[in-house]
Amino acid sequence: MRWSVHFLAVLLAAALDAGLGGLFEIGSIRASILPSVVVFVALAAPKRIVMRAAMAGGLACDLFAPTVLADGSALVVPGPHILAFALGASAVVPLRGLLYRQNPVSNAAAVVVFSAFASLGWISISIVRSAVLGSAVPWWPASGVGELLVQLMSALADGVLGLVVFWVLTRTKPIWGFESKTRLAPGVAREGL
Amino acid sequence: MLPARVQHLLTGRRLDWTLLACALVVSVAPVRMLRPWTNDLARLVLVPFVPVTHLGTSLRDRIRPSIESFDPKSPETIALEAEVERMRTLYETSRLDALRLEEVIRGLQATSTRAGGGALLDVGATTGSVVAGDPNGPHGVVRINAGSRHGVAAGSAVFVGGDVFAGLVTDDVGAFISTVLPSTRLPSIGCRLFPVEGSDPARTVAIAPGAVLKPTGRGTWTAEVASAGEIAVGMIARVTDERLPRSALGARIGRIVAVEPIEQVPLARRIEVEPITEARDAISAVVVIERRSDGGEGGPR
Numbered sequence: 001m002r003w004s005v006h007f008l009a010v011l012l013a014a015a016l017d018a019g020l021g022g023l024f025e026i027g028s029i030r031a032s033i034l035p036s037v038v039v040f041v042a043l044a045a046p047k048r049i050v051m052r053a054a055m056a057g058g059l060a061c062d063l064f065a066p067t068v069l070a071d072g073s074a075l076v077v078p079g080p081h082i083l084a085f086a087l088g089a090s091a092v093v094p095l096r097g098l099l100y101r102q103n104p105v106s107n108a109a110a111v112v113v114f115s116a117f118a119s120l121g122w123i124s125i126s127i128v129r130s131a132v133l134g135s136a137v138p139w140w141p142a143s144g145v146g147e148l149l150v151q152l153m154s155a156l157a158d159g160v161l162g163l164v165v166f167w168v169l170t171r172t173k174p175i176w177g178f179e180s181k182t183r184l185a186p187g188v189a190r191e192g193l
Numbered sequence: 194m195l196p197a198r199v200q201h202l203l204t205g206r207r208l209d210w211t212l213l214a215c216a217l218v219v220s221v222a223p224v225r226m227l228r229p230w231t232n233d234l235a236r237l238v239l240v241p242f243v244p245v246t247h248l249g250t251s252l253r254d255r256i257r258p259s260i261e262s263f264d265p266k267s268p269e270t271i272a273l274e275a276e277v278e279r280m281r282t283l284y285e286t287s288r289l290d291a292l293r294l295e296e297v298i299r300g301l302q303a304t305s306t307r308a309g310g311g312a313l314l315d316v317g318a319t320t321g322s323v324v325a326g327d328p329n330g331p332h333g334v335v336r337i338n339a340g341s342r343h344g345v346a347a348g349s350a351v352f353v354g355g356d357v358f359a360g361l362v363t364d365d366v367g368a369f370i371s372t373v374l375p376s377t378r379l380p381s382i383g384c385r386l387f388p389v390e391g392s393d394p395a396r397t398v399a400i401a402p403g404a405v406l407k408p409t410g411r412g413t414w415t416a417e418v419a420s421a422g423e424i425a426v427g428m429i430a431r432v433t434d435e436r437l438p439r440s441a442l443g444a445r446i447g448r449i450v451a452v453e454p455i456e457q458v459p460l461a462r463r464i465e466v467e468p469i470t471e472a473r474d475a476i477s478a479v480v481v482i483e484r485r486s487d488g489g490e491g492g493p494r
Binding site for chain 1: 208209213216219220221224239245248249252257324325326334372374407410474
């Protein structure tokens, strides 16, 4: 896989998420492009680099989304989404063998799984951070359960948006330089090729 | 050459675990360790992508403009209405100022102590486009493409839609870009509630019901108002919080969307206030820079 393409893609996706913002928003539920990009890589890249690619996506997400501190200042914390995306990717990797990747719905399902696990990870890390530092959680004054529900609904929205994003990303597959390990065995079916 | 132990950590699966451990350490690192470098690093990454985020906000505004943009009235009428609202704000500001000055005079007469600094000598303003919002949720910070080179200082008040107080500039101010904390994320905002048509000039502004707005986390505020005066849905909340910059005083901030009685306190009512316009929905925002007599700029007092 070409890392330069991956870095550019995750940064572009994070920038578009930051810019488009309310376009894919219903109430507090917001769909994002970045999870689809990370899942696209997680399904196509060699397993040994999936975790690193997901962490790069998490870093891009952290850089574009500063946390608001209790004193009203904004601080970029590069970490929570890195861990969250790693958790999401580790949930998607076992699905690679189960999913029929030509089916857009299965890709969308993988995005939902990724986003749901990433949300759980982000909420957990945020709670740990607030417990360790004695600071407020990012979703204050809303409740943690409310935030979890919003995040899970957003995961579903990510899946719906993923249908479109995957359609676009699939057409860019040649420039990603994914290694193909599919062996073509000679046979009657290929004699006409 | 890297030591053998470090090389051992930077290969294969161990690299993943090393990176995860680093991320965990940074995630729980105290603010004083992160503040010197993370915001600058994010700005370095963000700046080359500002055209992309800006394209995104422009697209969003084209495809899904804010509800106010659907107003069927002609642009001239809208402009005139905005002018009327601005005049109302100036009027309420001057009335609040008069009230404040009367209190200062009373205080001076009572204590004969010096009033102290804080008087405004000069006020400037700069306009910036809203170039990015929080990718993770609708109620996070927004970024505008105006920074210290344009005179923006931390703590400056930010306005959208003419005279709607939208938030404060955080201390994350770059040369060409700065971060705005939306008003819905401020811990509390003191305000007074006025009828939509403006207050009665014959009556003192002090009788307008006061409230301290607290964020609900859903992009609105709630407050308990202990006043026998009329409180109705649609009333306008205007900033009267002395902790905020002077330029924000009297500015519109929200409108009441719900009023309900509090059973335990018969004279008090609980209200819910929604922002009139939010920075994240705006195309551009105005940052008011206050230069004080002590040479300082902006900032809540």
